[in-house]
Structure formats: C-alpha cells, structure tokens
Amino acid sequence: MGNILIIDDDLDIRDALTRVVTRLGHEARTAATLDEGCRLARAGDVDVVFLDVRMPDGNGLDAIADIRKSASAPEVIVITGWGEADGAELAMRQGAWDYIEKPPSVRTMTAPLLRAMEYRQGGGTLPAATFRFDGITGKSARRAACLELAAKAAVGEVNVLLTGQTGTGKELFARAIHANSPRTDQPFVVVDCAALPATIVESVLFGNEKGAYTGADTRRDGLILQAHGGTLFLDEVGELPLSAQKAFLRVLQERRFRPVGGREEKNCDFRLVAATNQDLEAMSRQGLFRQDLLFRLQGIGIDLPPLRDNVDDVPLFAGHFLDQARLRRGLPEKILSDEFLAALSAYPWPGNIREVCNTMEGVLALARDDQVLHPVHLPLHIRVHAVRSKVEESEAARQVGNGARPAAPFAASGGGAVAPPAAAPESGQALPGDPTAPLPPIKDFRDQHEADYLRLLLTRHAGNMRKILSVSGLSRSRLYALLKKHGLSPERL
Numbered sequence: 001m002g003n004i005l006i007i008d009d010d011l012d013i014r015d016a017l018t019r020v021v022t023r024l025g026h027e028a029r030t031a032a033t034l035d036e037g038c039r040l041a042r043a044g045d046v047d048v049v050f051l052d053v054r055m056p057d058g059n060g061l062d063a064i065a066d067i068r069k070s071a072s073a074p075e076v077i078v079i080t081g082w083g084e085a086d087g088a089e090l091a092m093r094q095g096a097w098d099y100i101e102k103p104p105s106v107r108t109m110t111a112p113l114l115r116a117m118e119y120r121q122g123g124g125t126l127p128a129a130t131f132r133f134d135g136i137t138g139k140s141a142r143r144a145a146c147l148e149l150a151a152k153a154a155v156g157e158v159n160v161l162l163t164g165q166t167g168t169g170k171e172l173f174a175r176a177i178h179a180n181s182p183r184t185d186q187p188f189v190v191v192d193c194a195a196l197p198a199t200i201v202e203s204v205l206f207g208n209e210k211g212a213y214t215g216a217d218t219r220r221d222g223l224i225l226q227a228h229g230g231t232l233f234l235d236e237v238g239e240l241p242l243s244a245q246k247a248f249l250r251v252l253q254e255r256r257f258r259p260v261g262g263r264e265e266k267n268c269d270f271r272l273v274a275a276t277n278q279d280l281e282a283m284s285r286q287g288l289f290r291q292d293l294l295f296r297l298q299g300i301g302i303d304l305p306p307l308r309d310n311v312d313d314v315p316l317f318a319g320h321f322l323d324q325a326r327l328r329r330g331l332p333e334k335i336l337s338d339e340f341l342a343a344l345s346a347y348p349w350p351g352n353i354r355e356v357c358n359t360m361e362g363v364l365a366l367a368r369d370d371q372v373l374h375p376v377h378l379p380l381h382i383r384v385h386a387v388r389s390k391v392e393e394s395e396a397a398r399q400v401g402n403g404a405r406p407a408a409p410f411a412a413s414g415g416g417a418v419a420p421p422a423a424a425p426e427s428g429q430a431l432p433g434d435p436t437a438p439l440p441p442i443k444d445f446r447d448q449h450e451a452d453y454l455r456l457l458l459t460r461h462a463g464n465m466r467k468i469l470s471v472s473g474l475s476r477s478r479l480y481a482l483l484k485k486h487g488l489s490p491e492r493l
C-alpha cells in the first residue's frame with residue numbers, strides 16, 4: 001500500500017482521485033492549497049503526488065522540485081488544463097513522473113499511478129539516492145531535475161538524448177549514466193560525429209573488410225562493435241550525415257549491421273546515449289535530420305540548462321573548480337572577495353561550465369601566492385564585462401534622475417528597440433519624472449523595467465510561445481520564473 005497525496009483546489013477532482021486511489025488499495029491524503037500540499041509532502045512518507053498546476057496560492061509547476069526533494073522523493077503526476085502542452089513539457093523538465101489532462105478520467109488517473117507505484121515497488125525508489133554523481137555539481141532546481149532523469153535513465157536500457165549548449169555537461173552526464181548502469185564494467189565508446197570524415201563515416205562506425213574501398217588495406221572493427229556490451233556515446237549526433245543516419249537507424253531497430261564490404265551481418269548489443277547542441281526537431285523539419293531516428297534517440301531527453309539561467313550556480317562551480325585545481329597543485333585555500341564573486345555573476349558565461357573550469361585554472365595560475373582573489377585575477381574580458389555592467393547601471397540611474405526613461409534595458413534580442421509601455425506600470429515603484437524626486441534603488445528600478453518588458457512581450461505576442469522565447473532570448477523555464485517573480489499570469493503564453 002502506498003501513500004498518495006492529492007493537491008488540487010477543485011473538490012470534485014480531489015474526490016474523484018481519492019476514490020481511484022483507495023480503490024487501488026492506497027491511502028489518500030488531500031490538500032486544497034499548494035502551501036498545505038508542500039507541507040504534507042515534506043512531513044509525510046508520500047509515494048506519489050497528484051499536483052494541480054493552477055492553485056490559488058501559486059503555480060504547481062514551481063513546487064515540483066521542492067516536492068521531489070522531500071525525504072521520500074515522491075513521484076509527481078501533474079494535472080494540467082486541456083491543451084496546456086507547454087505546461088506539460090515544463091512539468092516533465094522539472095522532473096515530474098507524468099501528467100494528466102483535465103478533466104481526468106478513471107483511466108487517465110489510474111494508469112500513471114499504477115506505473116509510478118510499480119516503479120517504486122520494483123526497486124526504482126529514489127534512484128537519485130543511489131546514483132553516483134562523481135564530479136557533478138550544481139544546485140539549481142533544473143540541474144537537480146536533470147540528475148533525477150539521468151538516475152532514472154541509468155537503471156534502464158532506453159536510449160537517452162542529451163541536449164544543451166556547449167560546455168553544459170552533456171558528455172559528463174553520458175559518462176555518469178554509463179557508470180551507474182548495469183553496463184558499467186563494459187566499454188564506453190565515444191563517437192564524435194563532427195569529426196567523422198564524411199567519406200568513411202560508415203566504415204568508422206560499422207567497420208570494413210580488407211579492400212572494401214581504396215585505402216582499406218586492413219580489415220577493421222567499427223566503433224559499434226567496440227561498444228558491444230557497453231554504451232555507445234554519439235556526440236554531436238546532429239552532424240551525422242543523412243546516409244549514415246539511415247544505416248544507423250537500421251542498427252538501432254535490428255541490433256544488426258553489415259561491415260562495409262562484408263557479406264555477413266553481425267549482432268551488436270549496446271546502450272545508446274546521444275548528445276547535441278543543435279535543435280534536432282528544427283533540423284528534421286528542414287529535412288536535415290531523419291525524424292524516425294530522432295524519435296528513436298529521444299527515449300529519455302535530458303536538456304541541460306545554460307549557466308546564465310542559473311546565476312546562483314556560478315559561485316558554486318567557481319569554488320568547485322578552484323578547489324580541484326588548488327588541491328592538484330597543493331596550494332592553500334583561497335578567499336573569494338565579494339567583487340570577485342560579483343564579476344563572476346555579472347558575466348554571461350557563453351562557454352558555460354567548461355568556461356568556468358578553464359577560467360578558474362587561469363585564475364589560480366595568476367594568484368598562486370595570493371590568499372584573496374580579486375577581479376584583477378580574472379581574465380580581462382570578464383573584468384571588462386563587469387565594469388561595463390556597472391557603468392550601464394549608473395548610467396540608467398542617472399537617466400532616471402534626469403527624468404528620462406532609459407532605452408538600453410529594452411533592447412530586444414531580435415533587433416530594434418522595444419518602446420517602453422505607454423501606461424504607467426501597474427505595480428512596482430513609479431519612476432520619478434521630477435528630477436528632485438528620490439531615486440529608487442537600482443534593484444527596484446531593474447525589477448520594474450523587467451516587469452514592464454514582460455507585460456509588453458505578453459501583449460505583443462500573446463499565445464505565440466515560440467515568438468515570445470525567440471524575441472526575449474529567454475529559456476522557457478526562465479520565462480516562467482520571471483512571470484512568477486512579477487506575479488504575471490502565464491495564461492497568455
């Protein structure tokens with residue numbers, strides 16, 4: 001028997017779910033507010049949580065990570081409004097087990113609950129608790145959800161597709177999935193698809209017989225055979241030529257392949273993990289990537305967040321890599337000055353975690369004998385960025401002091417500047433038109449303009465999520481987080 005928690009403000013849905021839960025022999029607890037639900041999840045030994053998205057006191061999606069962090073790490077089944085595909089997607093990205101649409105039927109309520117309970121009773125309980133995160137750090141909710149998914153993926157055989165910008169840790173995660181899988185004692189074979197010469201890509205993958213083509217003076221085993229029993233990691237899979245995609249799809253379907261120039265087929269048994277920093281869905285719409293292969297690859301999709309979406313993780317990574325480098329060189333501990341940390345946080349880290357790692361190596365080389373780290377130890381471009389941000393902030397404050405509204409913070413990523421809203425902001429501190437009026441603190445000023453920008457974004461592009469994301473340059477989760485921060489309704493997304 002399991003403990004099921006139902007968090008929904010709709011009494012009818014609470015009652016319907018309670019009936020389904022008790023009929024399956026489990027115990028049901030209910031909460032009509034998010035606050036009470038989270039409290040019950042934290043307090044009790046809960047196996048599964050049914051969680052409504054639109055709660056009177058907040059958005060259920062924002063509570064998933066917290067609920068998953070409760071001691072019993074319950075599985076979360078999200079209840080979304082009909083057609084809220086974006087909410088469902090976000091729920092899965094935050095680590096939800098599954099989602100059901102309103103109005104729920106007995107079948108839609110029962111199936112995911114049965115599967116989640118089966119998973120927990122079958123030893124799948126708390127996979128993250130037994131997952132070895134060797135060398136993996138980061139605390140943000142999104143990164144934690146990625147680790148959860150990796151832990152779940154590791155115990156099974158399903159194909160995994162890791163996506164994310166360069167340096168976000170795709171290869172590190174692929175290695176961790178292999179290391180935590182039953183195949184850990186077998187080979188982990190990396191195929192860098194971007195480095196495969198197009199003319200011999202099939203021979204590199206599938207091997208070749210002697211004389212199969214000009215220059216093939218020996219027989220050789222391909223990488224697929226080398227991965228037999230273990231894990232094949234296809235890095236930069238978007239670079240795989242179309243002809244090789246077709247051949248590889250067949251391998252995935254039939255687990256058999258024929259070496260180039262060979263007569264007999266060979267069996268192969270490998271677990272596939274692929275990675276890309278490209279948008280494979282867009283590529284497949286343009287005919288550049290086979291859709292059938294994409295479907296096969298993304299058994300479990302793990303989308304690693306860019307570092308700039310989780311600024312709070314920057315000092316953590318900096319400390320982590322600094323310690324690693326310091327211990328390797330036998331140097332004493334360093335103190336990170338506030339200015340040093342501020343400069344790190346102001347920088348957007350386009351090279352993500354890899355860039356932090358390289359930067360900290362450089363910092364340590366410069367600061368060998370200095371106990372305290374200052375901005376001067378950072379590379380010039382990072383210092384320049386920090387200084388520019390500071391100057392821009394003071395410039396903006398000065399313009400406000402003159403009664404002018406600054407244009408710079410509204411520069412849209414797609415080009416032209418977005419005009420500031422005509423009406424006075426609905427909330428937040430009003431800007432002083434009177435030059436003698438006291439200035440708001442810079443944080444309030446920034447927050448207020450952020451809110452104005454979001455309102456404008458929603459007004460102009462209501463209902464067009466793709467446009468909203470491309471114009472703003474925000475990731476989906478960052479957008480939701482900002483809407484929540486400013487108390488704006490995501491309904492118009």
Ligand SMILES: Nc1ncnc2c1ncn2[C@@H]1O[C@H](COP(=O)(O)OP(=O)(O)OP(=O)(O)O)[C@@H](O)[C@H]1O
Pocket residue numbers: 135136137138164165166167168169170171172173275277353354357
């Ligand atoms: N969560 C993490 N914790 C600690 N180190 C990390 C983490 N993520 C990435 N790194 C480190 O950052 C560097 C880059 O990671 P990795 O090579 O896995 O990125 P990637 O996404 O595969 O990059 P690319 O797309 O350029 O191949 C590595 O040194 C890796 O160990």
